[in-house]
Ligand SMILES: *[C@@H]1O[C@H](CO)[C@@H](O)[C@H](O)[C@H]1NC(C)=O
Ligand SMILES: *[C@@H]1O[C@H](CO)[C@@H](O)[C@H](O)[C@H]1NC(C)=O
Ligand SMILES: *[C@@H]1O[C@H](CO)[C@@H](O)[C@H](O)[C@H]1NC(C)=O
Ligand SMILES: *[C@@H]1O[C@H](CO)[C@@H](O)[C@H](O)[C@H]1NC(C)=O
C-alpha cells in the first residue's frame with residue numbers, strides 16, 4: 462500500500478508521480494514485479510463520487526474458493542461500512558477469486574469494486590435468497606404469483622450507490638434457475654443480478670455480467686442512473702435474460718454496453734396493467750447510446766410490454782444490432798393504459814434482422830384478469846431516422862389498436878437491404894398514422910410520404926443526466 466501525504470508540496474507530489482510512473486514502467490518487465498503490483502492493489506477508476514473509507518471482502522472472513530458461501534461476509538462488510546455513509550462514504554474491494562454468495566444488500570454512499578479477476582458467483586441454494594414482496598407496479602412476480610427472490614445485489618431507498626470494477630465478473634449461474642423455471646419448479650419469481658429500488662444517483666459500470674437467472678440490471682422507481690461499459694452475456698436461448706431494464710426511472714444514461722442475451726438487450730418498462738396504472742410512475746428522460754446488441758429472439762430496444770406507468774422522452778443513438786429479431790419494438794395491449802410518447806432513435810445499424818421495426822398493440826400477457834379492457838395505451842410521436850439495415854426479412858410490422866391508432870410515427874432516411882428470401886409484403890401497417898421520407902423500401906400508405914428532409918428531428922438539447930461526469934478516483938485513497 463502507498464500512502465498519500467496530506468501535506469505534500471506540489472514538487473513532492475510531482476516527484477512521487479515520477480517515481481510512480483517509473484514503477485509502473487518497471488512492473489511491465491516481469492512476473493516478479495507484476496506480483497508486486499497486484500499486492501499494492503492500487504487502482505484508478507472512474508466514478509461519480511470517490512470514497513474516504515474502504516475495506517476488502519477478505520477482512521470479513523470471505524473465502525474465494527468458489528464453494529464457500531460468502532453471503533455473511535458481504536452482509537457483515539457492508540453493514541460495517543454503512544457507518545461511513547455520512548463520513549465520506551466507503552468502498553468494498555472484492556479481490557481476485559471466485560466468491561460464491563447469495564443475495565446481499567447495499568448501503569448509501571457506497572461503492573462495490575470488483576477486481577478484474579474477481580468473480581461473484583450466485584448461490585444455487587434457494588435459502589440464500591430472501592423472498593421479498595412483489596413490485597407494487599406489477600402486483601405479482603413476473604414468473605409466479607406472489608413474492609420474488611431478492612436480487613443477487615440488492616438495494617432499496619438508497620442514495621449514491623456505485624457498482625463498478627476493472628471489468629470484474631458477476632456470474633448468476635443461471636442454468637439451474639432456467640431449468641427450474643422451465644419445469645415449473647419455482648414457487649417464486651427468479652432473482653435478477655442487480656436491482657436497485659427507490660434509489661437516487663446510481664452508477665453501474667465496467668463489469669461483465671454473465672448467466673443471470675433472469676433480468677440482469679433492474680433500476681426501478683429510481684432516478685439519475687448511469688450504466689456504462691457493461692458487458693452482458695447469456696445464452697441466446699436462456700429465458701427472460703433481458704440486459705438492462707430501466708423501470709419507472711427518471712434520468713437514465715446507458716452507454717458503451719455490449720449485450721448478447723436470450724431476451725431484449727434494453728427493455729424499458731413502467732409497470733403492468735391496473736397495478737402500473739395505479740402506481741403511475743413513468744420511465745422518462747432515458748438516453749441509450751453506443752450499444753451493441755445481439756438478440757436473435759427479441760428486440761434491441763423494447764418499449765414495454767409493461768408500460769402502464771408511461772414511457773416518455775427516450776433518445777437512442779449509435780446502436781449496432783446484429784442478428785436480432787427486431788430493432789426497436791413497442792409492445793402494448795388494451796388493458797395496459799399508460800403511454801409511449803416522444804421516442805427518438807437515430808443512427809442505428811442493423812445486420813441480419815427479422816424485422817427492422819415492430820409495434821404490437823395486441824401483446825396480451827396480462828397480470829391477472831382484473832385489468833380494465835378499456836384502459837387503452839396512447840402511442841404517439843415515435844421518430845426513427847438515419848439508419849441502414851442489411852439482410853432484413855421484413856422492414857416493418859406496425860400494428861396499432863383498432864379505435865386507438867398509434868400516431869405521429871415518423872421515419873426518415875432509412876435504407877433497409879433485404880434478405881435473400883424476403884417477405885412479399887415489406888410494410889404491414891394497421892391502425893397507425895404518420896409520415897416518412899427517404900425510406901427504402903417504400904413504406905406503407907399510412908406513413909404518408911413527405912419530401913422534407915427535416916422530419917423526425919432528434920432533440921438537440923441535453924438531458925440532465927448528460928451533465929453528470931465521472932471523476933477519476935483512486936483505491937486505496939489518501940484517507941485510508
Ligand atoms: C472503465 O471504463 C471507462 C470507459 O467506459 C474507462 O475510461 C475506464 O478506464 C475503465 N476502467 C475503470 C477501472 O474505471
Ligand atoms: C435486504 O433488503 C430486503 C428488502 O428490504 C429485506 O427483505 C432483506 O431481509 C434484506 N436482507 C438483509 C440480509 O438484510
Ligand atoms: C422506500 O421508499 C418508498 C417510497 O418513498 C417508501 O414507500 C418505502 O416505505 C421506503 N422503504 C423503506 C424500507 O424505507
Ligand atoms: C470485459 O470482459 C469481457 C468478457 O471477458 C470482454 O468481452 C470485454 O471485451 C471486456 N471489456 C473490456 C473493456 O475490457
Ligand SMILES: *[C@@H]1O[C@H](CO)[C@@H](O)[C@H](O)[C@H]1NC(C)=O
Nearest residue numbers: 587588641645646647648649
Ligand atoms: C413449493 O410449494 C409447494 C407447495 O406449497 C411445496 O410443496 C414445495 O416444496 C415448494 N417448493 C420449493 C422448491 O420450495
Ligand SMILES: *[C@@H]1O[C@H](CO)[C@@H](O)[C@H](O)[C@H]1NC(C)=O
Nearest residue numbers: 808846847848849874875914
Ligand atoms: C442519412 O443516414 C446516414 C446514416 O445512415 C447518414 O450518414 C446521412 O448523413 C443521413 N443523411 C441525412 C440527410 O441526414
Ligand SMILES: *[C@@H]1O[C@H](CO)[C@@H](O)[C@H](O)[C@H]1NC(C)=O
Nearest residue numbers: 812813814852853854880881
Ligand atoms: C442473412 O441472414 C440469414 C438468416 O436470416 C443468415 O443465414 C445469413 O448468413 C445472412 N447473410 C449475411 C450476408 O449476413
Ligand SMILES: *[C@@H]1O[C@H](CO)[C@@H](O)[C@H](O)[C@H]1NC(C)=O
Nearest residue numbers: 858859860886888889890891
Ligand atoms: C398484416 O398485419 C395484420 C395485423 O397484425 C395481420 O392480421 C395480417 O395477417 C398481416 N398480413 C400479412 C400479409 O402478413
